[in-house]
Amino acid sequence: MAELAEAGALRGARLRLSTLLWRHPRVKLALLLAAPVLAFSVVYLGSLVSLFISAFWQVDAFTAKVIHTWTLDNFRTLWDDHTYWRITGRTIGIAAAVTVTDAVLAFPLAYFMARLASGRTRAALFVLVLLPLWSSYLVRIYAWRTILAKNGALNWALNAIGLPDANIAYTNWAMWIVFSYVWLPFMILPVYAALERIPDNYLEASQDLGAKGSRTLRSVILPLALPGIVAGSIFTFSLTLGDFITPALVGGAGSSFIGNVVEEQVGQPNIPFAAAFATVPVIIMGIYLVIARRLGAFEAL
């Protein structure tokens, strides 16, 4: 009897609580949101804001302590020193080259997946694209480091067909290949999603109106796939822009990216200068996102 009464009381309490939450949905909302929003605002946003504020501070050359006086010196140094311009140019240039390469490689595969493959083949291709995306990015860079090395598989293959060694290890070429490789799945998926959404009868209509295959591709498929390509480019471009591991592992001397300088400055430690330089990719991405939004990439994500 006592047990039953206890169970009844417990159920009564639970019912009262459920009713309370049902009647006062705001309480429920607050309970659900409090933890994630507080954690993110305090830890994450707080850190981001403090980082960008510190870009306007300085480090004392002797004590290595951060001096909290407002100054634009970090930005002035960045502006005046040609080295930083060159590094920024290299970073943007390779990010752009990688984006174009990935778009070119992704399109035929995405097209095949979306419009030609049978259900089963499509599912298999999906897994074949996703597994590399999720497998360790460090491991994939390391794989290329061994492939491109002097005694690696690339030179072995070249020699086997009678060609001389390709000495591209530790060069900008190596970075271009490795970045294109590492981010390729990020391009394939949005392009696939965009192509899959094109209704078949658009293509039929184009054909009925007398367009050849190439004309249909240019006037119907590419414009409709563009938002997907731009969506993919957000990833390939942004991820390349912020990277420092790839240049460190497969780039040569003098192939630093913005990320490498930032990493080095954090280690100094000169966080204010690192923060100032880190605003450069953030601003570039900001501009890029505005353009991408115009091109309809956000609906394609």
Place this chain on the structure above:
Amino acid sequence: MESRASRAGLGIATVLVIAFLWLPLLLIMAYAFNGSTIQSWPISNFTLHWFHEAWHDEEARSSLGLSLKVGAIATTIAVVLGTAAAAAIYQFRFFGREAVSFLLLLPLALPGIITGMALNSAYNFAGVPLSTLTIVIGHATFCVIVVYNNVLARMRRSSPSLVEASMDLGADGWQTFRWVIWPVLSTALIAGGLLAFALSFDEVIVTFFTAGAQETLPIYILNHIQRGQDLPVVNAIVFVVIIVTVIPVTIAQRLTGGDAGVLRRGTTGSKV
């Protein structure tokens, strides 16, 4: 619609791109069985010796332990925060709703170096020494979105009338959760958790900035590659790491019925 020639061309291009994606992975996996200590292709003399060496390598073991620990704690935090946020976004329309999903996406959308540096400088200013806990916080910030996306996608596909029916039949909140919501959500939660774990297990950049003397497995690998030290042992570890990440991703995909949206690590976020 496509001519036979263009079909053939697209088929060949597809095979080539898939080969491009997979050959490097297969190649580096083959190196794990290399009998020689010299890293050259082709490998010579098949051996399992390096797996044995790796298993008995103290440093590798402790870094594996740390990676598992960080992954488990970060995943737990991500599951709790991600599910709560998904429930709030799904059930309510409120001011700042868009901002919340944007906020959760930010750590994945911004380059890892920004997140890593931001946390690093915040710890620095706050005088918090770098430790396992600081790594866990770093990982949890970018893992939340993965769970959130999975759970929210599942909620959107389930009918809200189920919950109402349960309440109408007299069930209290807990009973509704246990018998109606949980059966619908459980696989999405497990899938989200597995993916969050896979993400944490591989992460290098944020870890690089939030770890002090601690070494997670990716940091161990990075240090050894850079120094060119014990590469045969690293190869064996790399083999295991590839297998270990493939398994949770495959299971997660099964659990969500091969739903495309779930595994799109980068792209799912902004679908919200």
